[in-house]
Amino acid sequence: xxxxxxxxxxxxxxxxxxxxxxxxxxxxxxxxxxxxxxxxxxxxxxxxxxxxxxxxxxxxxxxxxxxxxxxxxxxxxxxxxxxxxxxxxxxxxxxxxxxxxxxxxxxxxxxxxxxxxxxxxxxxxxxxxxxxxxxxxxxxxxxxxxxxxxxxxxxxxxxxxxxxxxxxxxxxxxxxxxxxxxxxxxxxxxxxxxxxxxxxxxxxxxxxxxxxxxxxxxxxxxxxxxxxxxxxxxxxxxxxxxxxxxxxxxxxxxxxxx
Amino acid sequence: xxxxxxxxxxxxxxxxxxxxxxxxxxxxxxxxxxxxxxxxxxxxxxxxxxxxxxxxxxxxxxxxxxxxxxxxxxxxxxxxxxxxxxxxxxxxxxxxxxxxxxxxxxxxxxxxxxxxxxxxxxxxxxxxxxxxxxxxxxxxxxxxxxxxxxxxxxxxxxxxxxxxxxxxxxxxxxxxxxxxxxxxxxxxxxxxxxxxxxxxxxxxxxxxxxxxxxxxxxxxxxxxxxxxxxxxxxxxxxxxxxxxxxxxxxxxxxxxxxxxxxxxxxxxxxxxxxxxxxxxxxxxxxxxxxxxxxxxxxxxxxxxxxxxxxxxxxxxxxxxx
Ligand SMILES: Cc1cc2nc3c(=O)[nH]c(=O)nc-3n(C[C@H](O)[C@H](O)[C@H](O)COP(=O)(O)OP(=O)(O)OC[C@H]3O[C@@H](n4cnc5c(N)ncnc54)[C@H](O)[C@@H]3O)c2cc1C
Ligand SMILES: Nc1ncnc2c1ncn2[C@@H]1O[C@H](COP(=O)(O)O)[C@@H](O)[C@H]1O
Numbered sequence: 001x002x003x004x005x006x007x008x009x010x011x012x013x014x015x016x017x018x019x020x021x022x023x024x025x026x027x028x029x030x031x032x033x034x035x036x037x038x039x040x041x042x043x044x045x046x047x048x049x050x051x052x053x054x055x056x057x058x059x060x061x062x063x064x065x066x067x068x069x070x071x072x073x074x075x076x077x078x079x080x081x082x083x084x085x086x087x088x089x090x091x092x093x094x095x096x097x098x099x100x101x102x103x104x105x106x107x108x109x110x111x112x113x114x115x116x117x118x119x120x121x122x123x124x125x126x127x128x129x130x131x132x133x134x135x136x137x138x139x140x141x142x143x144x145x146x147x148x149x150x151x152x153x154x155x156x157x158x159x160x161x162x163x164x165x166x167x168x169x170x171x172x173x174x175x176x177x178x179x180x181x182x183x184x185x186x187x188x189x190x191x192x193x194x195x196x197x198x199x200x201x202x203x204x205x206x207x208x209x210x211x212x213x214x215x216x217x218x219x220x221x222x223x224x225x226x227x228x229x230x231x232x233x234x235x236x237x238x239x240x241x242x243x244x245x246x247x248x249x250x251x252x253x254x255x256x257x258x
Numbered sequence: 259x260x261x262x263x264x265x266x267x268x269x270x271x272x273x274x275x276x277x278x279x280x281x282x283x284x285x286x287x288x289x290x291x292x293x294x295x296x297x298x299x300x301x302x303x304x305x306x307x308x309x310x311x312x313x314x315x316x317x318x319x320x321x322x323x324x325x326x327x328x329x330x331x332x333x334x335x336x337x338x339x340x341x342x343x344x345x346x347x348x349x350x351x352x353x354x355x356x357x358x359x360x361x362x363x364x365x366x367x368x369x370x371x372x373x374x375x376x377x378x379x380x381x382x383x384x385x386x387x388x389x390x391x392x393x394x395x396x397x398x399x400x401x402x403x404x405x406x407x408x409x410x411x412x413x414x415x416x417x418x419x420x421x422x423x424x425x426x427x428x429x430x431x432x433x434x435x436x437x438x439x440x441x442x443x444x445x446x447x448x449x450x451x452x453x454x455x456x457x458x459x460x461x462x463x464x465x466x467x468x469x470x471x472x473x474x475x476x477x478x479x480x481x482x483x484x485x486x487x488x489x490x491x492x493x494x495x496x497x498x499x500x501x502x503x504x505x506x507x508x509x510x511x512x513x514x515x516x517x518x519x520x521x522x523x524x525x526x527x528x529x530x531x532x533x534x535x536x537x538x539x540x541x542x543x544x545x546x547x548x549x550x551x552x553x554x555x556x557x558x559x560x561x562x563x564x565x566x567x568x569x570x571x572x573x574x575x576x577x578x579x
Contacts, residue, residue: 011395012395012396013395013396013398013399015549015550015551019399022402024399092374092403093364093374093376094364094367094368094371094374097364097368098368116360119396120394120395120396121394122377122393122396122397122531123364123376123377124355124360124364124376124377125360125363125364125367125374125376126364127364128360128361128362128363128364128365129364129365129367129368129374130368131365132336132364132365132366132367132368132369133365133368133369137333137443137444138332138361138365139332139361139444140332140357140360140361141357141360141361153447155450157357157513158357158513159356159357159512159513160452160512160513160514160515160516161452161453161506161507161509161513161514161515162449162450162451162452163449163450164329164446164448164449164450165446165447165448165449165450166444166445166446166447167444167445167447168443168444168445169443175360178496178497178500179496179499179500179501182502216371217368217371219367219368219372219373219374219375219405219408219412220373220374220375220390220403220404220405221403221404221405221406222401222402222403223389223401223402223403223404224401224402225394225399225400225401225402226399226400226402227399227400228393228397228398228399228400228556229400230556233555233556233561234543234545234555234556234558234559234560234561235559235560235561236560236561236562236563237544237560237561237562237564240568241564241565241568241569241571241572242572244546244562244564244569244572245569245572245573245575245576246572246576247560247562248523248544248546248560248562248569248573249573249576249577251521251542251544251560252464252488252521252523252544255520255521255541255542256463256464256489256520256521258520
């Protein structure tokens with residue numbers, strides 16, 4: 001069984017960021033592997049450990065995004081692919097899906113495991129867009145996966161804590177939800193060894209995706225970024241912890257009595 | 259040329275999703291801005307039963323697509339939307355940013371090379387063309403998006419972003435026959451109810467809610483004790499539940515439970531949209547968070563930028579007196 005796991009190096013905005021004319025200074029960003037992708041990587045590793053095969057992790061990102069790939073390799077993924085071209089900076093989920101679709105055509109995995117969403121952009125769209133382009137069956141927001149021969153049985157989360165159990169045929173794509181498993185930690189030795197594992201860097205052109213195709217595939221273009229308009233907002237409780245707690249006690253007593 | 263607004267309403271087994279009236283309100287606004295006539299499509303075996311509820315002021319046309327499997331099936335829904343878009347060439351397609359939508363709308367947008375924005379909080383049609391706004395970097399910033407060169411733009415709207423539309427309309431109603439019932443690619447084996455637990459957090463008047471600001475599993479018991487002392491019931495955001503520190507019946511949010519207590523005291527919860535979906539209607543919300551920019555402060559009535567452990571220690575002391 002060959003599993004492809006697209007992972008994203010997600011941005012975390014620091015407290016004191018620089019925003020000028022609607023453009024964010026990229027130095028205001030920290031980076032870490034998208035929380036959801038910790039669970040999809042783990043799910044892929046477990047399936048391959050049980051059934052044999054290969055886990056390939058892939059990202060559409062610049063050199064900094066290799067941290068996310070190395071982390072997955074350290075946990076046990078077999079190899080990594082990074083696809084990049086500077087035109088992909090700020091790429092929307094449909095453009096990313098288009099690039100990933102070209103990689104899937106080349107790799108021909110049995111299963112693609114994306115995350116439900118990325119913690120920075122929260123599009124919750126790339127995985128299902130990719131499945132659409134491939135014309136593969138897919139299920140979004142999955143919290144458990146079983147493979148039997150050529151088919152999958154998965155539990156799809158519904159709103160309000162309910163779930164439905166679905167069966168579908170491989171090849172397929174799932175978007176994996178947090179809590180689906182308990183992601184492992186890599187030990188130091190594994191982290192060192194991961195440096196020896198193959199990490200291929202390709203540009204979209206090498207996968208047959210030219211700039212015009214990317215332009216057509218993109219679903220949107222970023223005009224500007226702004227700080228959110230603040231409404232009336234919360235009444236701020238002033239003072240140290242003792243005063244804050246004192247005010248909370250008062251509010252609670254008053255509201256609970258009414 | 260494409261023209262008009264197509265709203266994809268959502269019917270669940272509980273009936274018409276209330277957010278559908280919000281989508282219609284957004285559609286009426288776009289129509290007033292010149293996007294063209296407003297059509298509402300209902301794709302469900304019981305679509306006919308909900309025609310009146312979506313025939314609201316400003317709606318020009320209601321389409322019912324009833325020949326579909328009894329349960330929602332993402333690939334069938336995709337085929338239905340794709341066919342409708344092909345036949346009617348709308349300029350804008352609006353749907354909710356809901357669990358159901360997430361299973362098929364991105365596929366519709368990608369396959370059609372349409373414009374696309376998910377979890378949008380605003381959409382407009384003006385001299386600059388269609389624009390949408392959505393959160394960025396965990397809702398710390400707002401991104402403005404444009405859709406150059408797109409004939410059709412698919413926008414998934416965040417629930418609560420628009421006030422629901424009201425007033426009876428006079429739309430033409432049409433049943434549309436689409437040959438799509440056989441497009442399902444998943445088979446349902448079983449439906450599982452939400453987990454039952456030993457507490458019903460919807461019944462509590464006072465909820466103490468803890469989030470990922472709480473760092474150790476052992477500390478959960480201390481907050482449980484604090485909750486008891488305060489006369490509150492302990493609840494949590496999803497990460498603590500995912501980690502197995504607290505049972506799933508205590509999870510507040512879109513994929514957990516929706517609560518409306520008299521008081522909701524949130525310690526170390528950032529206020530992600532899926533959490534807010536479950537608690538923003540609490541009568542009094544008090545938030546303690548060390549990050550002054552945490553989105554939870556935008557829904558809280560009272561907020562303290564403070565360390566939750568220090569505040570919890572003080573609460574323990576003061577509730578003892
Ligand atoms: C489809 C879907 C469904 C979801 N459903 C739900 C749901 O039902 N419920 C839910 O909660 N989430 C849900 N989520 C997850 C959601 O997106 C967030 O990831 C989650 O709500 C974050 O929880 P949190 O605020 O506790 O953690 P974080 O976002 O990590 O926030 C922790 C907060 O604690 C603060 N903090 C840290 N240390 C301290 C300290 N010492 N003192 C004070 N403050 C401190 C930080 O400043 C931060 O704001 C869902 C996500 C998806 C994609
Ligand atoms: N740049 C990227 N490279 C690889 N995978 C990505 C990228 N962006 C998004 N994904 C995948 O799509 C999922 C959902 O992201 P999003 O649609 O942006 O919320 C992530 O969990 C990844 O699996």
